[in-house]
Amino acid sequence: MYIFDYQRPVDKAGAMLAMQGDARYLAGGQSLVQAMKLRLSACERLVDLGGLDELRGISVHEGFVTIGAMTTHATVARSQDVLQAVPAIAELAGGIGDRMVRNMGTLGGSLANADPAACYPAAVLGLGAKIQTDRRVIDGDTFFTGLYETALEAGELITSVSFAIPLRAAYIKYKQPASRFALVGVFVSQGAGGVRVAITGAKNSVFRCSEMEAKLNTSFTSEAARSVKISTDNINGDMHGSADYRAEMISVMSARAVEAIRAR
Numbered sequence: 724m725y726i727f728d729y730q731r732p733v734d735k736a737g738a739m740l741a742m743q744g745d746a747r748y749l750a751g752g753q754s755l756v757q758a759m760k761l762r763l764s765a766c767e768r769l770v771d772l773g774g775l776d777e778l779r780g781i782s783v784h785e786g787f788v789t790i791g792a793m794t795t796h797a798t799v800a801r802s803q804d805v806l807q808a809v810p811a812i813a814e815l816a817g818g819i820g821d822r823m824v825r826n827m828g829t830l831g832g833s834l835a836n837a838d839p840a841a842c843y844p845a846a847v848l849g850l851g852a853k854i855q856t857d858r859r860v861i862d863g864d865t866f867f868t869g870l871y872e873t874a875l876e877a878g879e880l881i882t883s884v885s886f887a888i889p890l891r892a893a894y895i896k897y898k899q900p901a902s903r904f905a906l907v908g909v910f911v912s913q914g915a916g917g918v919r920v921a922i923t924g925a926k927n928s929v930f931r932c933s934e935m936e937a938k939l940n941t942s943f944t945s946e947a948a949r950s951v952k953i954s955t956d957n958i959n960g961d962m963h964g965s966a967d968y969r970a971e972m973i974s975v976m977s978a979r980a981v982e983a984i985r986a987r
């Protein structure tokens with residue numbers, strides 16, 4: 724780890740003030756600190772968001788579940804409000820990593836990090852979420868721009884995320900056995916605007932699967948999902964699974980998500 728300066732502001736204004744020069748926000752450190760320890764990442768200052776209580780909390784209002792950026796995965800997983808409004812989000816959060824990761828890792832950190840195999844990005848696209856920052860609202864569909872890349876500007880702070888409450892939804896992931904990240908994860912929702920299907924783990928960035936959405940809008944059955952042949956174009960292949968395997972898994976996981984939704 725390289726030497727850095729550490730600041731722990733107690734409000735948003737203090738955080739903005741501390742973000743000078745080569746500075747980065749620190750949430751639970753579950754990605755950033757590990758990268759810094761390995762010297763894969765470095766900055767001159769860390770601005771710890773742990774003192775900003777205003778970034779924590781969950782509310783349900785006018786068709787949206789709004790979750791503060793510093794809310795941990797463990798808090799989301801056991802929130803009665805989330806379990807009632809969109810159980811798929813609570814289940815997703817409860818399936819992230821291990822107990823320590825869930826107790827420390829945060830929604831805002833997960834989205835800003837934009838890991839191609841992370842779970843929350845699938846919920847953002849799968850539900851049509853809105854990302855509130857210190858300066859604007861970003862449409863979830865335009866938030867993820869590439870491998871570990873987002874629409875956030877330098878120093879921009881995610882403050883909360885509002886997920887549209889669907890009629891029904893489910894998130895199913897096939898876990899990479901060592902890390903528990905998604906080898907392939909599929910978030911399916913049925914809402915007023917039709918079916919949304921978001922895939923994580925299979926490409927350089929989370930994406931909506933238009934051919935699966937078209938099929939499920941016609942016939943919302945697991946057989947229909949299973950019948951969709953996914954092209955291997957731009958699908959990841961590595962030692963954990965070939966592109967052919969991951970493409971096949973998209974249909975299989977989508978079918979399981981539809982089954983889970985129909986069983987709700």
Ligand SMILES: Cc1cc2nc3c(=O)[nH]c(=O)nc-3n(C[C@H](O)[C@H](O)[C@H](O)COP(=O)(O)OP(=O)(O)OC[C@H]3O[C@@H](n4cnc5c(N)ncnc54)[C@H](O)[C@@H]3O)c2cc1C
Pocket residue numbers: 747748749750751752753754755756772792793818819820821824827828829830831832833835836840841842843879880881882902903904905
């Ligand atoms: C062993 C292990 C297993 C894991 N398994 C999974 C899994 O199965 N599924 C999954 O989805 N994730 C998984 N994760 C990742 C985990 O979900 C963390 O939430 C994620 O790494 C982000 O961590 P963090 O919230 O502590 O953010 P940090 O590591 O503190 O920060 C990550 C990045 O986000 C930036 N940032 C943080 N907060 C904000 C904010 N509010 N606004 C703007 N930028 C911000 C930081 O500057 C940094 O660049 C795993 C991690 C580990 C270590």
